Amino acid sequence: GSFQDAGVIQQAYNLNFPLHVVPASCAQCPAWSAFSVSSPAVVLETAEDRPEAVVVRLYEAHGSTVTAWLQTSLPVKEAMLCDLLERPAAEGHLPLEPRGLRLSFTPFRVLSVLLVLSH
Numbered sequence: 001g002s003f004q005d006a007g008v009i010q011q012a013y014n015l016n017f018p019l020h021v022v023p024a025s026c027a028q029c030p031a032w033s034a035f036s037v038s039s040p041a042v043v044l045e046t047a048e049d050r051p052e053a054v055v056v057r058l059y060e061a062h063g064s065t066v067t068a069w070l071q072t073s074l075p076v077k078e079a080m081l082c083d084l085l086e087r088p089a090a091e092g093h094l095p096l097e098p099r100g101l102r103l104s105f106t107p108f109r110v111l112s113v114l115l116v117l118s119h
Contacts, residue, residue, distance in 0.1 A: 004062045009043060032073065039068035042105060054115045055086050060105035070113065071100035077118040081111060088114060 003009070037044050041062035048055045054074065060066060079101050081092030094101050094113070103111055 004041070007040070009061050010040070013043070034073060036071045037068050038071075038100075039066050041066045042068040042103070044070075050086075050114075052117055052119075054117065055082065056113045056115060057110065058103065058105075058113070059110045060108055063107045064105075065107065066105050068103050068105065069100045070103055072115065074115065075118045076115045078116040080114050080116075082114045084110070084112060086112060086114065 035044055035047065035056065037058065041060055041064050042058050043061050045057045045059060047057075056070065058068075058070070076096060079094040079096060081089045081094065083089060094103075101113065103113070105111065
């Protein structure tokens with residue numbers, strides 16, 4: 001089959017960036033994830049802290065055109081596309097929807113999203 005069907009990209013990330021186990025302060029801490037992406041073709045590469053904000057970089061890895069939903073458990077009050085220098089794009093405001101942020105990708109496109117957090 002294809003590398004997309006085989007999950008090669010996810011397996012490579014699992015190999016090169018393994019999860020590390022750390023002791024928790026309670027025996028039954030709830031599961032928690034800061035981000036999730038609805039499409040296996042879209043990879044969330046990094047999330048960088050800024051004062052009162054987070055910049056998230058994602059890319060389309062399968063060579064396809066896809067719409068994906070980025071969900072977060074962080075308290076986001078505003079979201080916008082930004083350039084690779086993390087400057088907000090002129091018309092980059094993204095609506096906050098119940099499913100998260102709707103992002104459109106063309107083949108191998110990189111998107112940077114600035115998430116402004118509420119206090």
